Amino acid sequence: MQMAEVKQIEGKNVEMNSQPKSSAIKNEEKEIVVKVKRFSPDKGEWWQEYKLKVDRFTQMTEVLRRIKTEQDPSLSYRAACHMAVCGSCGMKINGAPRLACKTLALELTKEYGSDEITLEPMDLYPRVKDLVVDLEDFYQRMYKVKPRLYPSEEVLEGKAEHRLVPEDQRELWKFAQCIWCGLCVSSCPSVRNDPEFLGPAAHAKGYRFLADPRDTITEERMNILVDSSWRCTYCYQCFNVCPRDIEPVTTIKKTRAWSGKMKDKTKVIETGEKHVNAIADTIRKSGKLLEAEVYLRTYGLAQAMSDMLFMLKSGRMKYALIKEVPVKGLNDIEKVMNGGEQ
Amino acid sequence: MEKLSYDAIVLGAGLSGLMAAHEIGKEGFKVAIISKVFPTRSHSSSAEGGIAAYIPENSDPNDNPDYMTYDTVKGGDYLVDQDAAELLSMKSGEIATVMERWGTLFNRQPDGRIAIRYFGGQTYPRTRFVGDKTGMALLHTIYERTSGLDVDFYSEWFALDLVRDQERVKGVVAMEMKSMMPVFFEARAVVMATGGMGMLYRHSTNSYINTGDGYAMALRAGVALKDPEFVQFHPTALYPSDILISEAARGEGAVLINNKGERFMKRYAPNKLDLAPRDIASRSILTEVKEGRGFPGGFVGLDLTHLGPDYIKERLALAYEAAKSFSGIDATVEPIPVRPAQHYYMGGIDVDITGTNHDLRGLFAAGEAACVSVHGANRLGSNSLLETLVFGRETGRTVADYLKSTDKPSSSVENAELEKMLDEAYLFVKSESGVHFGEVQNKLRDVMWEKVGVFREEKGMQEAVKEVKELRQQVTKMYVNDKSKVYNTEFFNALELRNMMDLAIVISSSALNRKESRGAHYRLDYTQRDDENWLKHTISYLRGNTVEIGYKPVKMTKWKPEPRVY
Known part of the structure; x- marks a missing residue:
């Protein structure tokens, strides 16, 4: 059902008789070993090996399809579009969370310097069978952010028309391209440690609507998203694993910037804002991040005192007492901080 | 149930x-x-x-x-x-x-x-x-x-x-x-x-x-x-994943080349060249491959290299990205491997x-x-x-x-009837031996591609009907190796294959029946459109092992048929 075919393309006319430079397509073939971590509720977990020949074009989804149709029909996995738009084939390949379709077998053997490739189910989600995991937790996170546009009644009734400038469209579309594959959530440390954190994909989805000028439930969205956004540690794992490069962490940063508009700030938001302001102030003051001061201002004197006892015990108190000397050219830093000349 | x-x-x-x-x-x-x-x-x-x-x-x-x-x-x-x-x-x-x-x-x-x-x-x-x-x-x-x-x-x-x-x-x-x-x-x-x-x-x-x-x-x-x-076939699907490469590439000046580096469309469409309609381009590519001028694996090259890297990345971003991600080809330095592929029904x-x-x-x-x-x-x-x-x-x-x-149906469904449907499906799991779905599926896909594909003719389609019937027979003896009671994809693949078989027999029989060329249905033995005899819909039923074919008129409002020339 794909479509294509742009008929008229304005612009440059290409000389139709110009000769192509190269005329051959090189290929190579190699036998690889695929080790799959298998699982079924009645048999438990085991590793199974398959050998097959791949060439430079062989996607890991094709590797799986060939194993299933030619060697072992009992292997279970999900795959559909094989072009990285449906988000079905998320798994761990050589330990890293990836889409199987967007991974070429031969390239992988070169990257890792080994002809053996391991396949495992994604982390975090309960296993169902072999490489199939239960994504219910992921879906529930997405539903929490009310993942749909709530346009005005006037627009729905056709009495008014949406306008959206190309710049806004581009910005929103970047974040709207989440394919619900679950890779980012499976590899997010904050998701594991903080039940209140929505996770990267839901934040991308949530922000895409929060920032959409056509949406009407902004305050409700802020209440859902802003607190959670301060629960991310900026580890950038979601940035690394996202097969569509939508940068969930960027949407989390952008969501934090909405904190100022919140009427009732939660403790987490307040602490987060204090932390950010303290960092900015110490940099303004000295050109450096003054850890001890940031800590004191973020958590307050009482908390800092009690933590100090812990630091004394662990022998790390000396770090808190380092006296930092301001850097030269603080004026320039001030300019940068104010978004001026850089 | x-x-x-x-x-x-x-x-x-x-x-x-x-x-x-x-x-x-x-x-x-x-x-x-x-x-x-x-x-x-x-x-x-x-x-x-x-x-x-x-x-x-x-x-x-x-x-x-x-x-x-x-x-x-x-x-x-x-x-x-x-x-x-x-x-x-x-x-x-x-x-x-x-x-x-x-x-x-x-x-x-x-x-x-x-x-x-x-x-x-x-x-x-x-x-x-x-x-x-x-x-x-x-x-x-x-x-x-x-x-x-x-x-x-x-x-x-x-x-x-x-x-x-x-x-x-x-x-x-x-x-x-x-x-x-x-x-x-x-x-x-x-x-x-x-x-x-x-x-x-x-x-x-x-x-x-x-x-x-x-x-x-x-x-x-x-x-x-x-x-x-x-069945619609698109001429430029990426080898071997068959991801679509848009016609925009050829619109921008990309050319199809064979294993000799020849711009072969000169032979098939001297005027339109690489921008010939989908069906002609598909047939030309397959002819090159058939006559030994394709690359090993059965594809030709879609060459963009003469357009220059900046132009390719700016104007043909998707083609460039797809070739890179899914075939490991840098389209700025070597041709994109393409071949025709089924696209739409x-x-x-x-x-x-x-x-x-x-x-x-x-x-x-x-x-x-x-x-x-x-x-x-x-x-x-x-x-x-x-x-x-x-x-x-x-x-x-x-x-x-x-x-x-409409009111609720008056008659209720007998549980026995439902159980029968289930039993038919479970037959595959219960069998202890036979063929598994993968063997039959690969054969079916080959038969349909070779004989009910881009080029069609009487003899090939007769063979296809016969072969599909045999494969359909084999499928009744299919067995499922995996006895697992959770997410048993082998079982569902077997049921999918049963579906594919019921459809394949109808497609191949109906294609054999239509003795003209029209749109995507191209016959080497009847190369022209025949409005006098064939401007009508095929209506096909599957009755056991027989395909029953009838017709329905095409609804015309104000457009009379004319030659399809672009």
Whole structure:
């Protein structure tokens, strides 16, 4: 059902008789070993090996399809579009969370310097069978952010028309391209440690609507998203694993910037804002991040005192007492901080 | 067997299914959507270029819905029902506007209105798009919208068969893939929105999940397919993944080359060269490969290198990215490997312009699963997304009206009948030996590709019918190695293969029957269109091992057939 075919393309006319430079397509073939971590509720977990020949074009989804149709029909996995738009084939390949379709077998053997490739189910989600995991937790996170546009009644009734400038469209579309594959959530440390954190994909989805000028439930969205956004540690794992490069962490940063508009700030938001302001102030003051001061201002004197006892015990108190000397050219830093000349 | 009762069941959660369910649910009826994948994994997500729409006040000033209808009718080589094409054009602007209101991030003009671009076969530009992922954007919008309604989703549930009595549809038997639990979904109306069937062919741009399940379920329930011989092939699918490389590449100056470095289109289309129509380009590529001038593996090169890296990355971003990610080819330094691949199925469950099937009361169909017929013998680019939404909505509204005027069925379904369906499916698991699905599936895909593919002729198709019959026989003796009672994909693959077989026999027999060339149906032994004898729809039923073929007239309104010259 794909479509294509742009008929008229304005612009440059290409000389139709110009000769192509190269005329051959090189290929190579190699036998690889695929080790799959298998699982079924009645048999438990085991590793199974398959050998097959791949060439430079062989996607890991094709590797799986060939194993299933030619060697072992009992292997279970999900795959559909094989072009990285449906988000079905998320798994761990050589330990890293990836889409199987967007991974070429031969390239992988070169990257890792080994002809053996391991396949495992994604982390975090309960296993169902072999490489199939239960994504219910992921879906529930997405539903929490009310993942749909709530346009005005006037627009729905056709009495008014949406306008959206190309710049806004581009910005929103970047974040709207989440394919619900679950890779980012499976590899997010904050998701594991903080039940209140929505996770990267839901934040991308949530922000895409929060920032959409056509949406009407902004305050409700802020209440859902802003607190959670301060629960991310900026580890950038979601940035690394996202097969569509939508940068969930960027949407989390952008969501934090909405904190100022919140009427009732939660403790987490307040602490987060204090932390950010303290960092900015110490940099303004000295050109450096003054850890001890940031800590004191973020958590307050009482908390800092009690933590100090812990630091004394662990022998790390000396770090808190380092006296930092301001850097030269603080004026320039001030300019940068104010978004001026850089 | 456990029973769940609904007013309506929609099979399939792609664009047409979700749109139909939206319309039914909106009217307060109890509706369930059953899909073997989670909705956003549906094949609608793979559509790239756009959705055609004539939007008054936001279209070319010279354009009007009549031009749009004409383009569709001519593109379909006059096998299009013209009243259906008129409806498609009339509703196109409205449907694009509705999707925008629901949140689709269409590309914009500087003044904030929806942008527009040209597509193949259009007299004036009318394609609306979201980058090169229009299908994904629309699918996400409508899933997001529908999931906010009171609609029940049964994702990763596999539908086995329709349940019917003498006169009307009674529901569907489906199985939860995770628990393998069968359930009878009782309903007064069933909408088939089950999508296409690319897996029948060795090469296809379709998802792995497109196994033609809906067509086969309908056939087994005694329902006809319309125009089943019409299968569209696209000339430039990326080797070996068969991901579509847009015609835009050739529009920008890319050339097709063989293993000698020759620009071979000179031989086949001396004037149009690489920009010859899809069917001619597909046939030319396969001829080169057949005569030993292809590359090992059976493909030719689509060479962009002379265009220069900056130009390629700016103007042909998708082709460049796809070649890089999925074939490991840097299109700025070497040609992209391409070959023709099955792309779309014009045939489908026979319905009228309201989405109603007239073989079985209470049965409806929409999207690629249906044949309205709006695409005739050859679909025009950017008309398939449009069809899913326009006719998805029409069908949903028809179902709502039907439910308002139809009482609950009086007769109840015998449990024994349901158990029989289940037993037939379980037969494969119970067998201790036989063939497994993979062997048969690969053979079927080869037969269909070689003998009911781009080129067709009497002898080949006779062989195909014979071979498909034999394979279909083998499938009854298929066995499933995996006895697991959770997410047993081998079992579901076996059921998919049963579906593929029921469809394949109908496609090959109907293709053999049509003795002319029209649109995508190209015969070496009858190379001309024959309006005198063949300007009519094929209507095919599957009766056991026999395909029963009849005909229906094509609905003409104001466009008389003329030679299809571009």
